[in-house]
Amino acid sequence: MTVKNGSNKSSGALSNISRRKFMGTAASVAAAGTITGFPNIVQAADPIRTIGLGVSIINEIQAKAAKDVGFPIRGQALGYGALFGKTLNQNDQYEVSECYFDMFDVMIPSKVFQPIDTKRIKDWDKVSNLTKTGMLTPGSQVGQGDAPVRQIWVDENGARTKGPSRYISALPGWHNADSLGYNPDDTGRPIESWAELFSSDFKGRVALLNVPQIGAMDAAMGVEALGLIKFGDKGNMTRKEIDFLVDFLTKKKKEGHFRAFWETFGQSVNLMVSGEVALQSMWSPAVTAVNAEGVPCIYASPKEGMRGWHGAISISAKATGKKLDQAYEYLNWWLDGWAGAFVARQGYYMSTPANTKKHLPADEWDFWYEGKPAAKELPDPFGSPLVAKGVVRDGGSYEQRFKKIAVWNSIMSENDYLVKRWTEFLTA
Amino acid sequence: MSKVSELHHTGLIGSQPEPDEAAVQAKIRHTEEGFATVWLITPATIWLVLFLVVPLVSIVIFSFWENTPQGLSPAFSLEFYGEYFYTKGFFDPEADRFLLPSVFIRTLGSTLYFTLVTMLLCLIVGYPIAYFLAMQVQAFKWQLALFLLCMVPFWTSYLIRAVAWLPMLGRRGLINQALLGMGIVDKPVSFLFYSEFGYTMALVQIYVVLSIGPIFFSLAKIDKDIIEAATDMGATPFQIFREIIGPMSLPGVAIGMIFIFVMITGEFATAVVVYGGKTSTAGTVILNYYGIANYPFAAVNALMLMLAMVIGIIVILRIVDIRKEL
Amino acid sequence: MARWTPERWRKLRVKTGFSIYYVIFLLFIYGPMFAMFVLSFQGRRGGTSFPMRGFSLYWWNKLLEPSTVGDMQGAMGRSIILALMVMVITALFSTMLAMAFRKAFLFSNVLFYTILTGLMVPGVLLSLGMAILLRQLGLPPAWYSSGLAVHVIWALPFGYLVMMAVFNRFDARLEEAARDMGADEWTVFKEVTFPLITPGVVAAGLFGFTLSYDEFARTTLLSGAENTLPLDINASMTQRIRPTLFALGTASTIFSLLMISVFLGIYTILFRRSR
Incomplete structure (x- = not known):
């Protein structure tokens, strides 16, 4: 079926019809199956529910997973706010939540998840050290803030432990490092430092991420690069540091420095494609998307390092018995490599690179993971052309990127205060 | 029955007629007739109690709870109310925040200010449309069709419409392309979007329809013969508006303004998309605290927003008591 | 045949004035949707902003396919x-x-x-x-x-x-x-x-x-x-916002307009019958 889909994507409308027809046939076969009745099979095929962002809840992924594990997987894609709210408040509404390690200062104490037994994770030894020790390669910088290594280790009751343990809070999934995206035609020079975010050359053509806890970290990278202040921990600022940062931002805002503040992936792409901004805090796959629409956009690799984030596949505390077994099967499937290859084509990395490599053709592996020029035109996960021949991925190889993570997405202890001051900044 | 006595009877102009014995009798009779009130209100009341009053009470209760790392914890804490109102340095003449209201009150204030401006604009823009539909269009089917035509943009999800603002008003948007093409400007103008101007225009564009419906219904009930008669008696259009049309449409205006008032005061999406998040509204503050799971403080903000809305609605109803007008 | 009295002329002028205002008003509230209509025919490689990269029905076809x-x-x-x-x-x-x-x-x-x-x-x-x-x-x-x-x-x-x-x-x-x-x-x-x-x-x-x-x-x-x-x-x-959304928006607008026409048709027929 995958082969069939793949070929249909590249050829036109005619084969689309045959595909739909095919799916219709499949559906009627399934329906016939229920009518003639195989109660045992229906029972065996009890579904599990998983929730997440559009980053990982993609119909192709859950459909392939269901085919491989042999039971249906009901994915529900949500926006960030809805995912956070549902994960925290309704853990009886999902078996698996595909969330993020920066949420875990809230999720671990509230005990909405159950600890995951690494003995039941088949490829646990293949999971890279990025989350286990914090260092992808020996000598890497761990990075400030809620680095996954600070969130992952728990005991069998789900309480944090100081070091490695048999149990983990969540299974490490896809991840990436974010920095700045810019249009070289508009900036007129390469961007090599976060300080450029506040350069008056780009006044009125700059956008910033408007999720207070993450946007503040991007801004802090810039202020620190300007040499105005040295933060103790950008992932956990003190009130004094927050005050300094917000006062600086307020001054800049009053000067008319910012064109806009964006909240979603799509918004950031549109800001760049439509030429509203020259430079903004941006996510790597968003830069790829801008390029795919024919607009030049470069993903900066600032000398100060990038801001990292990491997906965390978690199991609800309410999942028991057979559902729990199924959840484990689904988690194991994620590490197996197929999913890693799928998200790689979107520009994300997977926690089991070795398995991913097995499922990626060499030229794609070289482009996405090794930072080499594309040997030929490369596709997105759905078969549409995405990367032109000869293009090099900005930010270098996987190792280079993750060697120098300056700070990880975090929820700070002073988060309430930060949100309050951020409100003040926006109201100014 | 002559026109003049009809005018008096329905009380269209000026004060109501003196209640005579027959009218009182009719009123008494009237209260005895019709469907039994209890049956009319019971289903909706049950629905309201279960799905509005009970969750609302729980929101009020949350607002006194404490937010601990383990989640919400029952308590009677006024901490978040203090946080809402009080700013450090408020009573200190030396501090730079002396007598400066807290950011939450200022945000609420600016939200209300924006709302008032937009309400006024919606009224100015929308009233003539309602008047046109009610007075100038004769057949009911055309009235309804032309009204529905105004509703159509509403049936496209606002999330989709929000995305469509940028290619319309942005630097490379249609408007700028048109301006450039006609040679009116020589480089793209940026005040159209991510600006107070764009924001206000967008709010009017989105919500004006809400005022048209109610005003239309009020106007549609005016007997056109009365206006005809008044014109025959030599009244100027202004007099007719002041004496007949204006007062008759007041309940509709009040209802329309209530709709727009509550919609814009609680609004957050437009500020994010069209104003580029360059301001905070009472709605975005609630969402921000909701987003970081500080539910008690989100609840306090929500309750204060509701309080402002209640006051606003009471003021509107003071000016026009839509229930007395029944 | 009614005579064209000054009064009738005045009424006609007022009515015309209001009609023109109504049309301008429609242009105002439909404004942001024009970009949506146009961009729903965006070329296969284009996105939800201008410029257009060719014209196609690609995104309209996508409406019928399972979404990503x-x-x-x-x-x-x-x-x-x-x-x-x-x-x-x-x-x-x-x-x-x-x-x-x-x-x-x-x-x-x-x-x-x-x-x-x-x-x-x-x-x-x-x-x-x-x-x-x-x-x-x-x-x-x-x-x-x-x-x-x-x-x-x-x-x-x-x-x-x-x-x-x-x-x-x-x-x-x-x-x-x-x-x-x-x-x-x-x-x-x-x-x-x-x-x-x-x-x-x-x-x-x-x-x-x-x-x-x-x-x-x-x-x-x-x-x-x-x-x-x-x-x-x-x-x-x-994820990336694709023009499929605009095709959806345009489709629902066209559908709404069709429904209004259907309603007008039905109403006219019923009205005639009841007479």
Whole structure:
């Protein structure tokens, strides 16, 4: 079926019809199956529910997973706010939540998840050290803030432990490092430092991420690069540091420095494609998307390092018995490599690179993971052309990127205060 | 029955007629007739109690709870109310925040200010449309069709419409392309979007329809013969508006303004998309605290927003008591 | 043949003036949709902003295919069903309530303000409050149960206030006359009251449909395992926004316009028959 889909994507409308027809046939076969009745099979095929962002809840992924594990997987894609709210408040509404390690200062104490037994994770030894020790390669910088290594280790009751343990809070999934995206035609020079975010050359053509806890970290990278202040921990600022940062931002805002503040992936792409901004805090796959629409956009690799984030596949505390077994099967499937290859084509990395490599053709592996020029035109996960021949991925190889993570997405202890001051900044 | 006595009877102009014995009798009779009130209100009341009053009470209760790392914890804490109102340095003449209201009150204030401006604009823009539909269009089917035509943009999800603002008003948007093409400007103008101007225009564009419906219904009930008669008696259009049309449409205006008032005061999406998040509204503050799971403080903000809305609605109803007008 | 008196000329001028204003108004409220219409025919490699990179029906075709993130067709079906349910309940409740409010009754003030409270409760918190209550009761949320419950709370005040405007200075003498002729309450309602308030009932229902179809905040925690359309679109924004969304927007606009034409046609036929 995958082969069939793949070929249909590249050829036109005619084969689309045959595909739909095919799916219709499949559906009627399934329906016939229920009518003639195989109660045992229906029972065996009890579904599990998983929730997440559009980053990982993609119909192709859950459909392939269901085919491989042999039971249906009901994915529900949500926006960030809805995912956070549902994960925290309704853990009886999902078996698996595909969330993020920066949420875990809230999720671990509230005990909405159950600890995951690494003995039941088949490829646990293949999971890279990025989350286990914090260092992808020996000598890497761990990075400030809620680095996954600070969130992952728990005991069998789900309480944090100081070091490695048999149990983990969540299974490490896809991840990436974010920095700045810019249009070289508009900036007129390469961007090599976060300080450029506040350069008056780009006044009125700059956008910033408007999720207070993450946007503040991007801004802090810039202020620190300007040499105005040295933060103790950008992932956990003190009130004094927050005050300094917000006062600086307020001054800049009053000067008319910012064109806009964006909240979603799509918004950031549109800001760049439509030429509203020259430079903004941006996510790597968003830069790829801008390029795919024919607009030049470069993903900066600032000398100060990038801001990292990491997906965390978690199991609800309410999942028991057979559902729990199924959840484990689904988690194991994620590490197996197929999913890693799928998200790689979107520009994300997977926690089991070795398995991913097995499922990626060499030229794609070289482009996405090794930072080499594309040997030929490369596709997105759905078969549409995405990367032109000869293009090099900005930010270098996987190792280079993750060697120098300056700070990880975090929820700070002073988060309430930060949100309050951020409100003040926006109201100014 | 002559026109003049009809005018008096329905009380269209000026004060109501003196209640005579027959009218009182009719009123008494009237209260005895019709469907039994209890049956009319019971289903909706049950629905309201279960799905509005009970969750609302729980929101009020949350607002006194404490937010601990383990989640919400029952308590009677006024901490978040203090946080809402009080700013450090408020009573200190030396501090730079002396007598400066807290950011939450200022945000609420600016939200209300924006709302008032937009309400006024919606009224100015929308009233003539309602008047046109009610007075100038004769057949009911055309009235309804032309009204529905105004509703159509509403049936496209606002999330989709929000995305469509940028290619319309942005630097490379249609408007700028048109301006450039006609040679009116020589480089793209940026005040159209991510600006107070764009924001206000967008709010009017989105919500004006809400005022048209109610005003239309009020106007549609005016007997056109009365206006005809008044014109025959030599009244100027202004007099007719002041004496007949204006007062008759007041309940509709009040209802329309209530709709727009509550919609814009609680609004957050437009500020994010069209104003580029360059301001905070009472709605975005609630969402921000909701987003970081500080539910008690989100609840306090929500309750204060509701309080402002209640006051606003009471003021509107003071000016026009839509229930007395029944 | 009427003569063209100055008075008629004046009326015609006024009417023309208003018509022109109406057209300008339509241009104003349809404004942002023009970009949407045009961009829905974006070339295969283009996005949701200008410039156009060719013209194609690629994104329109995508509407019929299963979506990448979420389930647009399914979500749309659920949203329409939900909106229709909200429409019927809102029209029914608003009419009943507004009729009840024609007479004085005990606690009518309390009920009045309770209805209006539905307008004022911020949606995310109503959703949270309901979600926590449901959890305590052990009931699962679903778009057709808990979602429906709060959507009606949101739409009811709109419909109710519209009906209040309709009953405002409603001429009760017609009903009196019918009663004097011996009609029972149900007949009075069916033969006299309802025909007079039909436009209002339709408007109340339309408010219900519109508000529910577009509602996002109140559904976030209450739609259960399946998304409504706004939730689905919101989720799709965590990915690249594709012109498929604009094709959807354009399609629903065209559909709405068609429905209005159909309505006009049906109305014209019915009206002719009843004459």
